[in-house]
Amino acid sequence: MKTKNVILIAIIAAILxxxxxxxxxxxxDKAGQKTPDRLEAPKKVSLFQKIKADDCYQIQIFQMxxxxxxxxxxxxxxxxxxxxxxxxxxxxxxxxxFETLGNSGEGEVVSKNPENHIKFQxxxxxxxxxxxxxxxxxxxxxxxxGKMGPNYMNPITYVRAEGSDEVVAIPGMMMGLFQAGxxxxxxxxxxxxxxxxxxxxxxxxxxxxxxxxxxxxxxEWTCLSPKSFQIKKEDGSRIVNSFxxxxxxxxIKDYPQKPYEEYGLGTDAFAISCSLKxxxxxxxxxxxxxxxxxxxxxxxxxxxxxxxxxxxxxxxxSFMKTLDDLExxxxxxxxxxxxxxQEALQERARKTAEELNAMSEEEREAAIQKKIDDxxxxxxxxxxxxxxxxxxxxxxxxRQKEDE
Numbered sequence: 001m002k003t004k005n006v007i008l009i010a011i012i013a014a015i016l017x018x019x020x021x022x023x024x025x026x027x028x029d030k031a032g033q034k035t036p037d038r039l040e041a042p043k044k045v046s047l048f049q050k051i052k053a054d055d056c057y058q059i060q061i062f063q064m065x066x067x068x069x070x071x072x073x074x075x076x077x078x079x080x081x082x083x084x085x086x087x088x089x090x091x092x093x094x095x096x097x098f099e100t101l102g103n104s105g106e107g108e109v110v111s112k113n114p115e116n117h118i119k120f121q122x123x124x125x126x127x128x129x130x131x132x133x134x135x136x137x138x139x140x141x142x143x144x145x146g147k148m149g150p151n152y153m154n155p156i157t158y159v160r161a162e163g164s165d166e167v168v169a170i171p172g173m174m175m176g177l178f179q180a181g182x183x184x185x186x187x188x189x190x191x192x193x194x195x196x197x198x199x200x201x202x203x204x205x206x207x208x209x210x211x212x213x214x215x216x217x218x219x220e221w222t223c224l225s226p227k228s229f230q231i232k233k234e235d236g237s238r239i240v241n242s243f244x245x246x247x248x249x250x251x252i253k254d255y256p257q258k259p260y261e262e263y264g265l266g267t268d269a270f271a272i273s274c275s276l277k278x279x280x281x282x283x284x285x286x287x288x289x290x291x292x293x294x295x296x297x298x299x300x301x302x303x304x305x306x307x308x309x310x311x312x313x314x315x316x317x318s319f320m321k322t323l324d325d326l327e328x329x330x331x332x333x334x335x336x337x338x339x340x341x342q343e344a345l346q347e348r349a350r351k352t353a354e355e356l357n358a359m360s361e362e363e364r365e366a367a368i369q370k371k372i373d374d375x376x377x378x379x380x381x382x383x384x385x386x387x388x389x390x391x392x393x394x395x396x397x398x399r400q401k402e403d404e
Contacts, residue, residue, distance in 0.1 A: 042108045042109065043108070043109040043166075044106040044107070044108060044109075045106060045107055045108075045109055045166065045168045046105065046106045046107075047104075047107065047141075047143065047159055047161055047168060047170065048101040048102070048104055048141065048143075048170075050132075050140045050141055051098065051101045051102075051132055051140065051141050052098070052102075053095075053098040055134055055135075055140065056074070056098070056132050056133070056134065056140065057073065057074045057133060057134060057135045057137075058071070058072065058073045058074070058132070058133040058137065059071070059072040059073075059097070059130065059131070059132055059133075060072075060130070060131040060133075061128065061129070061130055061178045061179070061180050062128070062129040062130075062131075062180065063128050063129075063180040064125060065124045065125050066129075068180035068181060069180050070179065070180050070181060070182060070184065070185055071083065072089050072094065072185060079091070079094045081182055081185035081186055082182050085255060087182070087186050087187075087307075088186070088187040088307075089185045089186065089187060090185060090186065090187045090188065090189070091187065091189075092189075093185065096177065097177060097178070100172055100173075100174060100177055103172060104170045104171055104172045105170075105171055107156070107159065107168040107169050107170035107171065108168065108169050109166045109167070109168055109169075110158070110167050110168070110169050111166070111167040112165050112166050112167075113165070114165050116167060117144075117160065117165075117167065120146045120147060120158040120160075120167045121146035121147040121158065122144040122145075122146035122158055122159065122160035122167055123144070124144075126146075127144035127145060127146050127160070128144065128145040128146075128178050128180075129142070129143070129144050129145075129162075130142075130143050130144075130145055130178050141161075142161065142162035142163075143159055143160065143161055143162065144159065144160045144161075144162065145157065145159055145174055145177070145178055146158035146159060146160065146167070148173065148174075148175055149169060155171075155172060155173040156169040156170060156171055156172070157169075157170050157172060157173065157174040157175070158170075159174075183250075183251060186251060188247045188248040188309075189245075189246075189247055189248075190246040190247060190248060190285070190300070190302050190305070190309060191243060191244065191245065191246040191283055191285075191302065192244075192245060193243070193244045193245070193274070193276070193283065194244065195240050195241060195244040195245075197276050197277045197278070198215065198240055198243070198244060198274050198275070198276060198277075199214070199215050199275045199276065199277055200212065200213055200214045200215060200224075200274065200275040201213040201239060201243070201272060201273065201274050201275070202271075202272070202273045202274075202275075203270075203271075203272050203319070203320075203321060204270065204271040204272070204273075205270055205320075205322070206268045206269070206270065207268075209225070209226045210225070210226075211223065211225070211226070211321070211322075211323060211326070212224040212225045213231060213236070213239075213326075215236075219233065219236070219237060220233065220236070221233075221235075221236030221239075223323070223326055223327070226323075227323070229326075229327050229328070230328050231326045231327070231328065232326065232327075232328045233328075235318075235321065235325070235326055238318045239318055239319065239321075242315055242318045242319070243272070243274055243283075243285070243319070246285070246311070246315070248300075248309035248310060248311060249297060249309075249310045249311050249312045249315075250294065250297060250309070250310040251307075251309065251310065252291075252299070252308050252309075252310065257306070257307075257308060260286075260288075260301065260308070263288040263289060263299035263301075263308055264287075264288025264289035264299060265286050265287075265288040265299060265300075265301050265308065269286040269287060269288050270286070270287045270319075270320055271284055271285065271286050271287075272284070272285050272287075272319045272320075273285075283302065283303070284302065284303035285300055285301075285302055285303075285319070286300060286301050286302075286303070287299075287300050287311075287316055287319065287320060288300065288301075288308075290313075291310065294310060296312060296313040297310040297311070297312060297313070298310065298311055298312075298313065298315075298316045300316075
């Protein structure tokens with residue numbers, strides 16, 4: 001009887017399993033498709049394959065839905081910011097755009113949900129919109145550049161193409177690559193010279209003979225004329241380093257730019273020129289007046305360049321040296337210490353001890369106290385600076401005179 005019950009239960013269980021398999025179809029999804037044997041690989045997308053330096057002639061950058069913007073335009077092979085005024089754009093910054101995008105490769109799609117756009121900062125308000133155009137002004141790319149991923153050791157940037165909901169994690173760091181604001185794109189580089197190629201300088205103060213400096217070794221400089229002497233080592237190094245990679249601290253707001261004379265950059269301006277190993281050129285900088293609007297900033301321009309820039313006061317001071325500033329003054333030798341007469345000191349100490357021993361206790365205490373009083377009397381006491389509240393006001397002085 002027991003065996004029959006077991007067989008009956010097994011038959012009933014088998015029937016129930018068959019019913020479940022037929023009715024529920026657990027090996028198919030809700031749409032009637034079979035469950036894949038393995039998970040689908042993440043989708044890979046290449047966004048910037050059309051962005052090439054040779055094909056691109058204009059870049060527009062917008063932030064905060066157009067509240068802040070910049071436009072870069074290529075004319076005759078040169079990039080400008082504010083094309084109407086033709087301010088040269090920073091060449092290295094423009095090159096970095098195409099280098100970064102060219103190395104970005106494919107990225108992984110991390111979201112297709114439009115509600116996640118603000119999370120990745122690829123929406124119109126929080127993202128940076130960048131448009132690229134070809135020579136005929138046709139669009140070759142329109143993107144929203146978002147925030148960076150959490151791993152700074154292996155950086156990614158979230159990007160979305162205009163018209164698509166897909167957010168793509170692009171390899172590479174694009175933070176700071178696309179900035180809005182005209183001044184952020186203007187060229188600040190005045191000189192870019194290898195410091196080891198500089199062999200000399202000429203400093204020309206108005207109405208004075210030129211000061212010629214020469215390089216004798218890698219870190220040693222000498223004055224050649226109008227007289228010869230060794231230059232302070234720190235001054236020589238500072239002039240070379242400041243001149244070789246000179247950058248503007250800011251830009252004047254005048255447009256159109258005024259005549260050079262109004263900035264103190266006329267024919268009587270201070271000038272510093274450098275000599276190069278190959279003798280190919282003599283880069284020259286002119287330094288004019290201090291700006292009235294920008295404190296500690298001075299007008300400068302480079303020979304062969306039309307633009308007037310600002311440089312900081314410390315840069316100006318490192319160039320505008322006089323002979324007295326440059327000459328290394330010998331350090332005075334301190335006077336040798338006077339020899340101590342040990343025998344005289346010992347004799348004096350012996351006499352003092354004899355005098356003290358000959359005194360009574362009261363006389364000894366009185367002598368010590370007198371010595372202390374003499375020391376305190378001769379001590380210099382700093383004058384006390386009266387507090388403001390201790391000084392009588394003008395009204396108080398007037399009342400005192402009236403009472404008198």
